[in-house]
Amino acid sequence: MNKILIVIEREFLTRIRKKSFILLTVLMPLLIVGIIFVPIILSTLDSTEQQNVAVVDVTGKYAPLLQDTGAIHFETVPAMTAEMQTEDSPYTSVIQITDDLNQDSTAATIYSHKEVSPALSKYFNSVVSAQIRADRKAEYNMPNMDEIVAHCTVDYEVRTIKWTKDGDEKLSNSTIAGFVGMLFTFLIYMFVMSYGGMVMQGVMEEKTNRIMELMVSSVKPFQMMMGKIIGIALVGLFQFLLWGALIAIVLAVAGSFIHMGGSEAIPMAEAMSGGVPVPDSPGAEILQVVQGMNFTEIVCMFILYFIGGYLLFASIFAAVGASINEQADSSQFMTPIVIIMIFSLYAGIFSIENPDGPLALWCSYIPFTSPIVMMVRLPFGVPAWQLALSLALLYATALGVVWLSAKIYRVGILMYGKKPSFKEMMRWVRFK
Amino acid sequence: MSNFIEVRDVRKAFANHTALDGVSIDVPAGKVFGLLGPNGAGKTTLIRIINHITAPDSGSVTFDGHPLQANDVYRIGYLPEERGLYRKMKVGEQAVYLARLKGMDAQDAKRKLKEWFEKFDIMAWWDKKLEELSKGMQQKVQFVITVLHNPPLLIFDEPFSGFDPVNAELLKKEILQLRDEGHTILFSTHNMASVEEICDSIALINHSKVVLQGDVDDVRQRYKxxxxxxxxxxxxxxxxxxxxxxxxxxxxxxxxxxxxxxxxxxxxxxxxxxxxxxxxxxxxxxxxxxxxxxxxxxxxxxxx
Structure with a gap:
């Protein structure tokens, strides 16, 4: 037992001290946050390039409405000249309005040599839309027109509320639940794949470098294998913990920014709501839904499923690593494992649409797919007995596979020569 | 004089050939015993049986007076012929790790390792990664790890292969020193010159059988x-x-x-x-x- 601890210590320490581990652990949360926030930040930045836009407005009605914005400068010109159509025109775009747009909505066109900037067309559309709306309201010549229109403009969105056990109401959102489920599904897939792969690499290193020969008189193969599997699992959990902490810090910082941005909207939203808490901004809504999910349960389940799934796959990886003599031989044994993993990933993805459907249900019981598929179902809520059954099946199978793998490992790690067949490996299991 | 290891009528067959065919040897306690024979004679198979890595098909092995058990391997220091270490790990750290696996505590291991490293003139490599060492230096490290925890029985499989004459001499000296300290040493080789110098007794294996066994001087007298x-x-x-x-x-x-x-x-x-x-x-x-x-x-x- 003491020897397993020594092996665990080495496997853990050598791996977390690697530069690649430190880099990945620090950079991954930054990368994730970057992928989410950089586009948002970039979109809010003003373009530094000033656009000159010529406006040819025969009606004379719209040109004065177009005000210079930070990036766009409008200039009213009497007519389109030939020079404007050449590449070295001083204007990036030309807006031509040939008629009253209330009568003929096709009468306005923006010409440009380059792609017309979305900012320009968006601004123009909003200005013209407002004008047309005003014109049409005026045509009806009715009092209180503005109030009537405002009242009739409806952009409905249904609120979804999930009852908790004690009847409390919590805001839920199946899109966000699906997203959270998917996130954990990918995490578990990635963790099991990469850390299981690490086990195989490590075992193969010991075999091909013939380190095991030197250790055979000091440590039992089973201790070696379990030490490696547990040590690497701890590396995975340690990384998960660090990521959790880092993401929590980053989210807290980002969250405070979102709250500042949405602060003006709060009084109005409160005025309109009848007591039920209403999200004050999209960011806050996500936060609220996320808070509404039972995060402790999800994280605990994630860890339980990670350990179970990892034990299952890592011990298979260890047996494969011990049986083969070189990397190139691994594909024969790896292919079935990868197929199972990818199948569960796809089963998980399709289960989002129907988290209680038969595919999701069965795949969340079968031990080889359950760690991945159950992650999708978790945020939608899974009955306790289903979780218990699925976990019991997973751990029973994992322990069986560990036992089987240990038998294969014990013989394989000291066996050199030709690549063994499945049949031969099964013989090793019975070898005394 | 008692025997530390007694192998009796051991037979071991693999799928295509018989590696050992009724082999019996006696390794006297506190002596250097040479296991000789051409390549493929079955030396390594015999060593692996004594190390409890493989089991014989029939026959028995007695270890220090009792039938060989799995736990006996902890009293053996085994330097295999094909051996390696973690390439990416620092030499000293690795040596301490392996010593701890053999049951030494970290402080004790470090102290003893430093003594041995000084003796073998490899102290400068303590903090280097193994892959930076030459093959000969790696072998010195492996030798040190094998003998460090002071096991009563030391088994060296082809210990001299890959050593230059100067270092081979150093190794011989250390092996004799270990014998004088009371260790029983079993080593296999096909380098006959080393046998005369350091072996007290030998067994010669050829084609899976022991063809000659006994005290080195007796054997030479017999063949004079x-x-x-x-x-x-x-x-x-x-x-x-x-x-x-x-x-x-x-x-x-x-x-x-x-x-x-x-x-x-x-x-x-x-x-x-x-x-x-x-x-x-x-x-x-x-x-x-x-x-x-x-x-x-x-x-x-x-x-x-």
Whole structure:
């Protein structure tokens, strides 16, 4: 037992001290946050390039409405000249309005040599839309027109509320639940794949470098294998913990920014709501839904499923690593494992649409797919007995596979020569 | 004198060939025992059986007075022929790790390792990664790790392969030193020169069988051919009809002859007869080298 601890210590320490581990652990949360926030930040930045836009407005009605914005400068010109159509025109775009747009909505066109900037067309559309709306309201010549229109403009969105056990109401959102489920599904897939792969690499290193020969008189193969599997699992959990902490810090910082941005909207939203808490901004809504999910349960389940799934796959990886003599031989044994993993990933993805459907249900019981598929179902809520059954099946199978793998490992790690067949490996299991 | 290891009638067959066929050896306690034989004779298989890595098909192994058990391997220091270490790990850290796996505590291991590293002049490499070391240096590290925890039985499989003469000499010295400290040493080799110098007894395995076993001096006596090395002046006329001259070598000032002594004569009688015919500069009995014993034993085996 003491020897397993020594092996665990080495496997853990050598791996977390690697530069690649430190880099990945620090950079991954930054990368994730970057992928989410950089586009948002970039979109809010003003373009530094000033656009000159010529406006040819025969009606004379719209040109004065177009005000210079930070990036766009409008200039009213009497007519389109030939020079404007050449590449070295001083204007990036030309807006031509040939008629009253209330009568003929096709009468306005923006010409440009380059792609017309979305900012320009968006601004123009909003200005013209407002004008047309005003014109049409005026045509009806009715009092209180503005109030009537405002009242009739409806952009409905249904609120979804999930009852908790004690009847409390919590805001839920199946899109966000699906997203959270998917996130954990990918995490578990990635963790099991990469850390299981690490086990195989490590075992193969010991075999091909013939380190095991030197250790055979000091440590039992089973201790070696379990030490490696547990040590690497701890590396995975340690990384998960660090990521959790880092993401929590980053989210807290980002969250405070979102709250500042949405602060003006709060009084109005409160005025309109009848007591039920209403999200004050999209960011806050996500936060609220996320808070509404039972995060402790999800994280605990994630860890339980990670350990179970990892034990299952890592011990298979260890047996494969011990049986083969070189990397190139691994594909024969790896292919079935990868197929199972990818199948569960796809089963998980399709289960989002129907988290209680038969595919999701069965795949969340079968031990080889359950760690991945159950992650999708978790945020939608899974009955306790289903979780218990699925976990019991997973751990029973994992322990069986560990036992089987240990038998294969014990013989394989000291066996050199030709690549063994499945049949031969099964013989090793019975070898005394 | 008691035996530390007794192997009795061990048989081990693999799918295509028999590796050991009724092998029995006795390894005396506190001695250096050489397991000799050509490549593929079954030496490594026997060592792996003693190490409890593989089990014999039949036969028994007695370890320090009791039948070999799985736990006995912790009392063996085994340096395998094909061996390696973690390439990316620092030498010192790795050595401490392996020593701890052998049951030493970290402080003790570090202290002893430093002593050995000083002795082998590899202290400068303590903090280097293993892949930066030459093969010979890696072997020194492996040797140190094998003997560090002071096991009563040391097994070296081809310990000299890959060593230059200077380091091979150092290793021999250390092996003899370990024997004098009371360790029993079993090593396999096909390097016969090293056998004469350090082995107390040997077993020669050929084609899965023990063909020769015993004390090194006894074995050489057994294979002696009554030849004597005789040194005479270069200008001496010596051509006796009654003694067979096996070999003849002209030096600068003296000739060196290899003469076979007639069966019924004692050494004094022989020398007296020689002295009648020539001036004698040197006379010594020529025992066969282990190389010769090896060749003759293997050849005899093949004729039978």
């Amino acid at each position: 051919e009554n030849t004597y090395q005789l040194e005479i002046p270069a200008d001496a006329q010596f051509d006796p009809s009654w003694a067979e001259i096996v070999a003849h070598e002209h030096g600068g000032k003296k000739n060196v002859l290899l003469v076979r002594k007639p069966q019924d004569e004692t050494n004094s009688q022989f020398v007296a007869r020689l002295a009648q015919h020539t001036e004698i500069l040197g006379f010594s009995e020529k025992l066969p080298t282990m190389d010769e014993v090896f060749l003759r034993a293997v050849l005899q085996e093949e004729i039978h």
